[in-house]
Amino acid sequence: MGQQEKVTTSLAGAVSEEIDASLAPVDAELERRYPGDPGTRQPVHTVYVPGDAFAADTVRSWGDRALAALDEHAPDAASFAAVLGLSDALAEPVYTRVRTKLEREPVEDLRVDFEDGYGARPDAEEDEAAARAARLIAQAYRDGTAAPYMGIRMKCMEAPVRARGIRTLDIFLTGLMEAGGLPGGLVLTLPKVTYAEQVTAMVRLLEEFEKAHGLDAGRIGFEIQIETSQAILAADGTATVARMIQAAQGRATGLHYGTFDYSACLGVSAAHQASDHPAADHAKAVMQVAAAGTGVRVCDGSTNVLPVGPTEQVHAAWRLHYGLTRRALARAYYQGWDMHPGHLPTRYAAVFAFYREGFQQAAARLARYANRAGGDVMDEPATAKALSGHLLRGLDCGALDIGEVARLTGLTRADLEGYASPRRGDLTASGS
Secondary structure, three states: OOOOOOOOOOOOHHHHHHHHHHHHHHHHHHHHHOOOOOOOOOOOEEEEEEOOOOOOOHHHHHHHHHHHHHHHHOOOHHHHHHHHOOOHHHHHHHHHHHHHHHHHOOOOEEEEEOOOOOOOOOHHHHHHHHHHHHHHHHHHHHHOOOOOEEEEEOOOOOHHHHHHHHHHHHHHHHHHHHOOOOOOOEEEEEOOOOOHHHHHHHHHHHHHHHHHHOOOOOOOOEEEEEOOHHHOEOOOOOEHHHHHHHHOOOOEEEEEEOHHHHHHHOOOOHHHOOOOOHHHHHHHHHHHHHHOOOOOEEEOOOOOOOOOOOHHHHHHHHHHHHHHHHHHHHOOOOOEEEOOHHHHHHHHHHHHHHHHHOHHHHHHHHHHHHOOOOOOOOOOHHHHHHHHHHHHHHHHHOOOOHHHHHHHHOOOHHHHHHHHOOOOOOOOOOOO
């Protein structure tokens, strides 16, 4: 046994204690503002259905229509792979999983729309539609036919429609309470948010509703839809979206990019309004940085090119949607909007191909990290967090199975969750 090294220091213990005391407010602020990802499932998409079109069979109908589109325009794995450029290795597993998904869980997140997709209607008509939405959603959760997440998009907080939006929200939430309570998958979307004060107003509404029904404070969260330039950059040059997250006081669950309203706000011509336009990339990058670490998730927008018509036209729309979805996934936008049942096959094909392509490498790297083994890449805890997050998202949407993940990593889902959501400052986040 060698000689023990002598260890000496120069600073008095009081110095460390004084620094601890001086940074205590900063520590508390970090915990409050940046709690990290909530660790819950994030849907891969949001489907919008106008309030007057929403029905008890909407989720199943979308799945059936998507399956019919596959049957007509890509009836087997080879034809679907040829349209999208999938490799031979991915063709069969992706196609099989897409069909299974459309049969089992065609929609992951559904929003009954009372805004742009619904428009202005007589008050009595919107009252009735909001009450019907509450009744149907409550029933769907009771009988097991609901999407994992469901809710409404109300009208915005701008003066001309403010009272109408508030009333619709009240009718919908009250209807859910009367039908048995708020479902766990409830999601609300506040559109066209321009000022942080509009977020503050939404918080006040939800606080009052919770008090009226004896709900826990903070029970109801909501998404903030970013559709105007002022939502990204304020008049004083600061990032408005960061202010909005703070104004939500922990209730914000997502930031949703509105492709067409935002593009039009910047003067982008209709022919060039798309989620891969440079203006869109800038807005989403600001949203992403503002949301990082806050627990608020960023959602991409949509394409308005619908896969309808003759097969050649459907295939062109599918290739566009598939490419935009893959592009978004590579940029860490793990959720987007789908506007038509025909978008579902390519949404799931893009998502499944993305997670399966990166599966074996991610699993091998995480296994080496967990076992402290060497390799050709030196990974750190932050990378282990990203690797486990990749696997968990793949499991949640159905791209991966827990058996194959466990076989290649030697880890359980609880292990993966431990790596994906380490405590702040824990550089040795251990899940095994």
